[in-house]
Amino acid sequence: MVGGKAKNMSNKKRKVIAETKADRNNNKTVLLGLMERGSRLRLQAVKPTDFVPDLLRANVDLESVLMTDTANTYFKIGKDYAYHGVVDHGKKEYGRGYNYTNGIEGCFSQFDRMVIGIYHYISPKHIQKYADEFTFRFNSRKATDLVRFNTLLSNCNNRLTYNNLIK
Template identity: 30%
Template sequence: MSTWFVLHRIREMLREKAPQMLGNEKMVETDVTTYVGGKEKNKHFNKRRPLDDKSLTNEGKPYKAKKTIIGIIERNGKVALKYVSGETTENMVEFVKTHVPQDSTIYSDEAPAYNQLKKTYRHDNVKHSLSIYVEGQGQVHTNTIESFWSILKRGLYGVYHQVSEKHVSRYLDEYANRS
């Protein structure tokens, strides 16, 4: 058996231990998404998108966009992550509703999708577009999840260099259990 195979079996076990509910007693932060994938300017010319047809690469193959990841993190607690096909309101709100009980406190950025959270949660946000990163005497921020994104990306890029779409969820489970 190869080491790669054994590590994937361990990551599968970590999926079973992933937290189901967050925010019972702690404040929760969520971020629209983070994207995992190489920078366009660093790609080989034939892998880049041409200016005229954004759906194809320069060599004529279908363009693969970066991987979209949604995250929720408790302050001083656990994290839940999910790889999704795209950044949609439905994906983001359903993920929060699945992992955070009603009447919990949630902080997010000003993404319009999170306006729906005010119906079910104590929700407040920061306005990054106005260069506001902390409000409400230091309580309202998304610094915890932003810090986690940094750790995740540095780990994926630094250790694994690239992660296939097939296995990205397993790597997310690994990093969620490291927090």
């Protein structure tokens, strides 16, 4: 989930959250990360109306080995895959043999550092654009600067104007 912490909010916003007894993750946007071991990354902003198991089925082959944490979302859908390995962070378990999620967790850590160090704030409206930028940079990290630059230019289809950006 991407979003600010209550302790970093203004007193006014914290007070509203406390009075309404709102969920502490109310101000966060869910970012679904899919990564093939030793390969490419895909990040997708999840809207509240999206159903994560449907997104998994659309993006991950059912013959694949699925590695997840213990989030309730994955238990039922994990049965549809060839194998479903689970890592329980609540029990301080971060890997058990072939079962680990360190690759995707490292990506999320780098994404968080990008937000904190460069952008400071990402609005839910534009989070997918930031995720796409991060994904491009992550997936092309082993390429030379020239190859990366040429790939970037070849993917530019048209001009992005300010009015199109803020719509």
